[in-house]
Amino acid sequence: MKVSELxxxxxxxxxxxxxxxxxxxxxxxxATAANQADYGEDHVRxxxxxxxxxxxxxxxxxxxxxxxxxxxxxQEDLHQVLGIVLGxxxxxxxxxxxxxxxxxxxxxxxxxxxxxxxLIDAMGWDVSPGNPATRxxxxxxxxxxxxxxxxxxxxxxxxxRLADDMAELDLRQLDGGDDPLAxxxxxxxVTVLLEPALLALRRLAQEDKSSRLFGxxxxxxxxxx
Amino acid sequence: MKVSELxxxxxxxxxxxxxxxxxxxxxxxxATAANQADYGEDHVRxxxxxxxxxxxxxxxxxxxxxxxxxxxxxQEDLHQVLGIVLGxxxxxxxxxxxxxxxxxxxxxxxxxxxxxxxLIDAMGWDVSPGNPATRxxxxxxxxxxxxxxxxxxxxxxxxxRLADDMAELDLRQLDGGDDPLAxxxxxxxVTVLLEPALLALRRLAQEDKSSRLFGxxxxxxxxxx
Numbered sequence: 001m002k003v004s005e006l007x008x009x010x011x012x013x014x015x016x017x018x019x020x021x022x023x024x025x026x027x028x029x030x031a032t033a034a035n036q037a038d039y040g041e042d043h044v045r046x047x048x049x050x051x052x053x054x055x056x057x058x059x060x061x062x063x064x065x066x067x068x069x070x071x072x073x074x075q076e077d078l079h080q081v082l083g084i085v086l087g088x089x090x091x092x093x094x095x096x097x098x099x100x101x102x103x104x105x106x107x108x109x110x111x112x113x114x115x116x117x118x119l120i121d122a123m124g125w126d127v128s129p130g131n132p133a134t135r136x137x138x139x140x141x142x143x144x145x146x147x148x149x150x151x152x153x154x155x156x157x158x159x160x161r162l163a164d165d166m167a168e169l170d171l172r173q174l175d176g177g178d179d180p181l182a183x184x185x186x187x188x189x190v191t192v193l194l195e196p197a198l199l200a201l202r203r204l205a206q207e208d209k210s211s212r213l214f215g216x217x218x219x220x221x222x223x224x225x
Numbered sequence: 226m227k228v229s230e231l232x233x234x235x236x237x238x239x240x241x242x243x244x245x246x247x248x249x250x251x252x253x254x255x256a257t258a259a260n261q262a263d264y265g266e267d268h269v270r271x272x273x274x275x276x277x278x279x280x281x282x283x284x285x286x287x288x289x290x291x292x293x294x295x296x297x298x299x300q301e302d303l304h305q306v307l308g309i310v311l312g313x314x315x316x317x318x319x320x321x322x323x324x325x326x327x328x329x330x331x332x333x334x335x336x337x338x339x340x341x342x343x344l345i346d347a348m349g350w351d352v353s354p355g356n357p358a359t360r361x362x363x364x365x366x367x368x369x370x371x372x373x374x375x376x377x378x379x380x381x382x383x384x385x386r387l388a389d390d391m392a393e394l395d396l397r398q399l400d401g402g403d404d405p406l407a408x409x410x411x412x413x414x415v416t417v418l419l420e421p422a423l424l425a426l427r428r429l430a431q432e433d434k435s436s437r438l439f440g441x442x443x444x445x446x447x448x449x450x
Contacts (some may be wrong), residue, residue, distance in 0.1 A: 126436050137422055149411065160430070163427045163429070164430045171431065199358075202359045208392070
């Protein structure tokens with residue numbers, strides 16, 4: 001199909017498609033004339049994935065490109081793809097930003113890191129030293145400690161067990177007979193795209209439990225029927 | 226203590242403390258002279274909470290002020306505080322941003338909302354219609370559907386059950402004999418601050434499961450010992 005048809009099918013404007021082509025986020029079409037190319041279903045699927053990662057998930061174009069490169073590069077080896085996807089730090093604002101206070105900075109946080117490693121060891125998780133999630137966990141544990149919240153890694157153990165169950169579910173979603181590219185795309189969806197849904201589910205469940213435990217009125221002030 | 230001492234104790238520069246005072250994020254001290262005030266332990270605690278929400282959690286000053294107002298306003302009623310905290314949309318970038326494509330916009334997403342409500346009903350959750358997490362869930366479900374990922378609300382049911390267990394844990398953390406302000410602060414910590422830690426735990430568990438299921442090498446390329 002022509003680029004105009006690709007635009008119609010995906011709802012992405014032609015200039016934006018050309019930008020993704022220039023940035024290498026979308027593979028080039030098959031050249032049919034000096035200034036024309038032919039695009040296929042792979043382009044439709046890839047464009048939808050780009051729009052989802054940028055539009056719905058709020059990732060930057062740079063983070064999206066990293067993920068797409070991971071899909072293309074590692075499509076033969078699902079563990080490798082997942083590793084690259086997991087190694088991509090959440091887009092700006094999605095996770096903790098580097099603390100303004102240098103005392104809480106990632107490299108000056110030995111207590112937080114020791115706490116995080118304590119939890120990882122207690123779970124018996126086999127993770128690479130470079131997994132950025134370890135640092136995120138360390139930052140939150142240090143912040144909780146700094147606030148005197150009385151929450152240390154031991155209190156997070158029950159959460160870690162639930163996260164473990166969740167990861168089992170995640171990986172089961174990937175174990176399909178699909179082609180490698182489709183499977184790699186699923187890895188991205190399950191890893192990155194599901195995150196806001198999981199937080200949303202937790203917030204909904206929190207409101208439900210809160211209403212049962214602490215009060216009879218809805219959080220928005222309306223009474224229960 | 227004087228503002229200089231408050232700055233030393235918390236590591237927050239004096240001009241920034243004055244900004245938080247002007248914005249009403251930090252309650253005024255007890256005036257001791259025309260241009261001097263006395264600050265107490267509550268100020269230390271409040272400042273640390275502000276720095277945590279902004280620095281570690283990456284929230285905007287505006288979102289932080291909303292949360293602090295909720296703590297102050299609702300400290301007599303934990304359900305009310307939690308409701309306000311849950312009603313605060315995640316800071317810019319933390320959750321899905323409004324989709325660029327109007328067809329995916331929050332108000333033109335009836336299928337996504339129907340899916341989200343199907344899941345909420347199946348779980349028997351009692352949540353207010355205005356809970357923004359419903360919309361987040363709807364956006365992700367619509368995006369997954371749009372991508373042909375073969376994931377609908379039924380596939381999220383096992384995740385919803387785990388989220389339910391997680392919320393039970395969350396609420397148990399709040400059921401203490403603390404004073405109302407401390408309890409409200411805990412509600413914020415458990416609801417907002419724990420989110421990146423939970424996602425980090427899931428990513429760590431994913432790497433562990435991936436290594437067991439799909440490969441023997443660490444995601445960063447190092448071999449296993």
